[in-house]
Amino acid sequence: MTALQRVPLRKIVRAIAGAAERWSDGDFPPRVRILERIAERTGYSLPVVEYALDRLFFSITQSDLEATIRSELGTLEILDGFAEHAGRPQAWAAPVGRVCMIASRTTIGVAITPAIFALCAKCDVVVKDREDALAGAFFDTLAEELDELKGAAQALVWSSDDEHAPDLSAFDAVVAFGSDSTLKAIGGALRSGARFIGYGSRASAGYVTRESLTDSQAKEIANGAARDLVLYESEGCLSLHVLFFEHGGGVDANRFCSMLAHAVERANVEFPLARENAGVSARIAQHRDLAAFRAASGTGAVYADADAAYALFLDPPKREPPQFLPRTLGIITVDDPSQALAYVRDHRLPLEGFAISSERPDVTQLAIDAGAVRLTQFGELQHPPLAGHHGGRPRIAEFIRWIDKT
């Protein structure tokens, strides 16, 4: 029996939404206290951290939580006990049990969303917290909203070689974020039958169709793409990592890159650069200068600033995968979606998001064939909705155990 099993779902949802609302306030003291610690841990600038917290907590509302649960489970009541739904036999969406969340050290609150859905499923939740103790601070607010949440949500700090680290084989489900090797190691520590919900590292892409390349629309696309690129230093799975640009529109690739460069410079003001890392800057500068070398020999073009705060590479060699460096982007010109698909497949890019400048069936098909799990417009890539299927997976369904009564 879990700590929340007898608590009505609506009460839990109200408490979570209430806590999130308090955390949405930029002056909420726990949030103010933690802000610099998050910036210190991640290296992101304060405006970026503020933005990340806003995006996280503003999205957690009672109506969205309930809508997400309804869309996956049919009704809310089914989490409180046996209930009928849509002509199916009576069933109860019981909690899967104890759930552990392990997020990579360098993300902001990525474990909080799955944690709240696990709590909605009435699971006992343990989150591996980080040096800034964001999860712990949010859980404290949850406990203020609802006593029972105190026993249900725990944030602990441990390292992989820590003798006090929780025994992963004691959990009924484990959610983990990280590289393939990290996920493999964590998955191997689970007991047989436990659920493993792994979110591997992924990349995102965009496609600018020729129809959308009018002057005014191109500027809008460039503005959106710039935000998708610079937020979180291009280091999120929903950051724009490669952009396909279709020939034949009213704005040519060079002009579009010029628009994009201006937009990136503006976005750099709104979202200032992260703490400087000499190694990363040196790599960006090296790539920038290499692109300049190629351009001087007549291949491609580069749009960048002297400080290597950003770099846009127009038509880098197709044999090269995206650079995965902060605020750097390859813009690859294509005649049609098939060339974009070939690039994604050649480099085996595991895609999460795909931004599209205008609806077109063949481009939608490209995104699907390329393996993307989220299609959206430019500027929205990094704003997944609460109900979205991160990693192509459900939000709450993985934290429940169906019990049928027939």
Next chain:
Amino acid sequence: MYRSEADALDAEVLECIERGHVPDFNDLALRIFAHQLRYNQPYAKYCASRGVTLERMPESWDAIPPVPSAAFKEAALVTFEASRAELAFETSGTTQGRSGKHYMENSTLYDAALLAGFHDAVLRDAPQRMRYLLFVPNPEERPQSSLGYMMRRVAGFYGDGHDCWYLSGDTIDVGRFIDDARKAALEDIPVCLGGTAFAFVQVLDALAERAISSLALPPFSRVMETGGFKGRTRMVKREDLYADLARMFSIPQNRIIAEYGMTELTSQYYDDEERVKRPPAWLRPRVVAPSGKTLPDGVVGALAHVDLGNRSSCIAIHTEDLGVATGDGGIILLGREQGAELRGCSLDAEQLRALQRK
């Protein structure tokens, strides 16, 4: 015109190498650079894109636009017809596995630079010819390796004629090395061990597996370590490696000398006793910001090098290696920050390469 100009510059650089002194580095560097603008088309185009041409020459050597080292993978950076190159070494293929080539018109400068640099840094107090036991690519097997070529020249010029090579592919013949090391000890012939840091780790591991805790080499023996751990999964702290090498081979740590070089350069840096990398007189480092400006001493930045020995290729090279200038012409090498943790949940280039290998 080209021949006489090239020969004159080569002779001048050669004289500097032989004397260990460059009377006017700035003047010679700018004349070599002008020569390259005339005859090295890809480099000249790149410089033109930076606003530097024969008509708009930089005022000093440190304003010569350095070419990114990766450009060697893009074009033959030469002042002559590449097919006439006397030497051609392959650069490492860390970017998408592609390698480039550093072509040199003749071997004279290269040989002179490597022999002089090695002698001054490694052999200064050597009382007699040493025996070279080497864990670097054998030129018979990998003629494109600049490191292999270098050590063959060194061993041929300074060695006792019994140099031994133990690396074949990725495998080190440790058994043969043990026999040769013991033989040298019996004969009381000082030994120079040469190899990459990673190769030395492998050798030490193999010796430990054989329960060998000491393989004392004769007095005045020494180690030349180079190359680091690029592309390797196992890394050992340099100070730990040196301590282990010193213990295993009974060599004082001040006779373990690190070399820092790259295929794109003709000349090499060597550590002094303070572990500061010292260039020979004909090579100068710059520590640069992303803007290309030279950084103040003590500030971390990317390394660029101006090597007069690169007369027939590119005189100035810009790398991703990080370092700081010590203020007296030396540099402290910090590597490439390969272990630096990226934030977020996106892929990084290493992960993508791992996925592609699967």
